[in-house]
Amino acid sequence: EKSLVWFRRDLRMSDHAALHHALKNSAAVFCVFVFDTDILQPLLDAGLGADRRVEFIRGSVTELDLELRKLGGGLLVRHGPAHDVIPALARQLGVNAVFSNHDYEPQARQRDAGVARTLAADGRAWHSYKDQVIFECEEVLTMAGQPFSVFTPYKNAWMKRLAAADGSFFLKPYPIEKYAARLAPPPSSPPEKIPSLAALGFKKTNLRELKIAPGMSGACGLLEDFMPRLGQYGQSRDFPAVKGPSYLSIHLRFGTISIRTLARLAYQALHQGAAAGGAAIWLSELIWRDFYFMILHHHPHVAGAAFKPEYDAIRWESGERAHSLFLAWCDGRTGYPLVDAAMLQLNQSGYMHNRLRMVTASFLIKDLGIDWRWGERYFAERLNDFDLAANNGGWQWAASSGCDAQPYFRIFNPITQSEKFDADGKFIRRYLPQLSALGDRHIHAPWLAPAQELERAGIRLGQDYPLPLVQHDEARKATLQRYAVVKTVN
Ligand code: FAD
Secondary structure, three states: OEEEEEEOOOOOOOOOHHHHHHHHHOOEEEEEEEEEHHHHHHHHHOOOOOOHHHHHHHHHHHHHHHHHHHOOOOEEEEEEOHHHHHHHHHHHHOOOEEEEEOOOOHHHHHHHHHHHHHHHHOOOEEEEEOOOOOOOOOOOOOOOOOOOOOHHHHHHHHHHHHHHOOOOOOOOOOOOHHHHHHEOOOOOOOOOOOOOHHHHOOOOOOOOOOOOOOHHHHHHHHHHHHHHHHHHHHHHOOOOOOOOOOOOHHHHHHOOOOHHHHHHHHHHHHOOHHHHHHHHHHHHHHHHHHHHHHHHHHOHHHOOOOOOHHHHHOOOOOHHHHHHHHHHHHHOOOOOHHHHHHHHHHHHHOOOOHHHHHHHHHHHHHHOOOOHHHHHHHHHHHOOOOOHHHHHHHHHHHHOOOOOOOOOOOOOOHHHHHHHHOOOOHHHHHHOHHHOOOOOOOOOOHHHOOHHHHHHOOOOEOOOEOOOOOOHHHHHHHHHHHHHHHHHHO
């Protein structure tokens, strides 16, 4: 039997469910990655011709190919619509089956169902496996057999399920070494070539300058750096100027490291004294990831609409004013330094610290009155780690329209958040050097600084740095009114 493994958001060789199963069940295994024009063309159409994610994927694919070659295999790389490319390649190679890992996004599910149908019509099998999550969407349910919609009971049930299986079963890696000799090299000669960024229609980005290393080696480097910090995660993770989190999200997004590896390390540390506190909180973050995949799976309407339908009745700002407020937010010109620095971090690097994702999302929705979907879309275009499930979950949390979301009347004060989480303004100064001479006390709200302090710091508000777009106290009142409709709908 011959098979084909289709790599998608799982660009690694170790602990890869589909690769493991294909090797175990076939005599010869080909591997393929498709630069899918159905995904890439819309990016190009949206003017995102310089996209760090495409460059990251290309780097990861190059490394994966090299590693597979070391074992006698290699990667076939194609550029085209995957729904056509995969069945055609399966036919050309004469494989009996195509193996891949589950993808939970609605569009991907549609694509995979189509590919499976075409393969079946050709007499070929389609096998798909759980790989991206620890627990499948149906594996953690309430006592009544229903999906959870609140995180804490979900997390408790998740932990219980893991412990019941001795913690080891669900975290066990999928080895490939035993069957590696079954990896088949790409049949083509001359050898396969991985298309250049230019051939894909994309431009080079600043990924290298940012020191974001793609591939399995990039993920290992970050993990080695993070593990000694795991114990402090609980104390450090909320402060954007501090190296607190793991920065592994882009690797989880593209599967250059397996979630089982990370959950196993966290689970082990949880039972080993010193780092236990930090490990518990970090594991909890990994469980949020499973949670949002599960929510998207059971409630696909969240892609585009509120999880709680009554929140769809909210009337957001519209027209010219809404557009100019939105653009100011995108560009980091709101006049609130922490919000602006965070947006500049996103624009310049494709990453934004978790605390700041919450602050900027809240600011857009509850200070500027803009529809959360606009912000969700902007993040989707810019985040290196963009993931439909987590991004939608985060935005609906901030908009209060999500499952287990921030209550609508709880509204972040952007000044207080800044004073609390960037007290000495270190993060703000990194992205807004024009404010760097301002003292720690006034850097969070420059318009409240006395005139002589601004003069001493060489800042002309409205010229060197914008005046605030809105007054938080007034915006807060308007938001409570805007959300009043939620109470009256039922
Ligand atoms: P760490 O703190 O080291 O966490 C480890 C991993 O846990 C992360 O890599 C991520 O996979 C997972 N994780 C952590 N927090 C969450 C969470 N709240 N929800 C789901 N998974 C989580 N995360 C994304 O991966 N992609 C997104 O598109 C995304 N959009 C977001 C949008 C908003 C408005 C908000 C509030 C959060 C969003 N998050 C998203 C969640 C979180 O901000 C990022 O996962 C985290 O900042 C990534 O940095 P890290 O890898 O250093 O995280």
